[in-house]
Amino acid sequence: MTGNELLQRKIAQAGFTQAELAEALNDWLRARGEEGTVSDRVVRYWVTGKIRRPWKRTRLALEAVFGCSLEELGFEPPAQTSPVRTTEQPVNRRSFLNGTTAVAASPLLGATPTVGFPEVSAIRRKLDALNALDQEQGGHDQLERAALSAASEALGLQQGTATQAIRRRLFSLAADLTATAAWTALDARAFARARKHLDSALVLAGMAQDSVTELRVWKTLAMLGFNTHRYADSLAAAQAAQRTGVARRDPMYAALGHTQAAVGHAALGDRQSTLRSIGYAEEALGKVTHAHRPTWVSFFGPGELYSVVASTQQDLFRPAEAEAASYRALAVLPDQFRRNRASVTARLAISLLHQGEAEQGCAKAEEVFELMDGHPLPGRLRSLIGDFHRDLLTRAPDSRTAIEWADRFRTEWI
Known part of the structure; x- marks a missing residue:
């Protein structure tokens, strides 16, 4: 075990950075009239285990903000002290009044944020x-x-x-x-x-001042532009994603921006810029280190990069290169990303068909339905299968393979 893994898990579950946790704790302290002095360095010491037991007022803030005990956050419990027996003294009126006031005020002072x-x-x-x-x-x-x-x-x-x-x-x-x-x-x-x-x-x-989600929005806008054939808009949105703060700080997000730019360049027929963006993405992906990131980013890795290569090569009318990249993508794409694997397989079917391999293309197109395991095909995937079907009827309209494939799967995708 390295560091305070319980605290690391709690922070990750809430999706906070160390600086944001420090800010939340300071907000809680200031709301109670205390000075907010927790820094991200202190949080880092907690996470790494360098500090195993925070100061008392910080302990209260941690318990209030997380809504659980200090032990559940991976910290050492307070040391147990034995009560000191003293001879009973007469009650001091002033001490009694001060104590009563403190007890009455404690529910207010200890109130946690809603x-x-x-x-x-x-x-x-x-x-x-x-x-x-x-x-x-x-x-x-x-x-x-x-x-x-x-x-x-x-x-x-x-x-x-x-x-x-x-x-x-x-x-x-x-x-x-x-x-x-x-x-x-x-x-x-x-x-x-x-x-x-x-x-x-x-x-x-x-x-929210959230550049990660901002990048996600720009990336999705780029894909929207691509799917609606507004390719210049698609490239502009991809370039906006590249300019976000997180893309400059984290190579994972930089790679995402470069791959989306590659899609835009390929749609506009710019082969050189496409290859350059793919190269930048590959270089950035090689610098990625393990870190907590949102779950929507989990799809991105070498498999997705090869998938983008396959897609761009297909748009640049290079079916052999698209086929090779598709096989590389399928070799490393995790099994749980069934929709992504099905999309790559559909593009592979198209690239085979464009090289005159109609029978092999039909076999790969059949695998799309097997990969989706009975679930309805999402719209974009249905569109890819539709592209394959139309190309098949154009290139081999009277072939036995085309007729059998169309008869067998017409009810599944129409």
């Missing part, structure tokens, strides 16, 4: 569950509605008493959930709804 880490963590768990469902099944109306409902819940909590750090985190969650709704609407090809959600998410991300 909204704190537990509420934030509960909404974050909903966000994580929705992102996991999206990665497995793809976008659909029910997921979109659930994300918007959770976003509304996060905004509703703003009516309670909370520290500024908690309020920003609630805005951040609302932005992230609204972006999730936008993404699932985009995946279902409900483009007008996706754009509406993205506009709202961008405002909420600004209120």
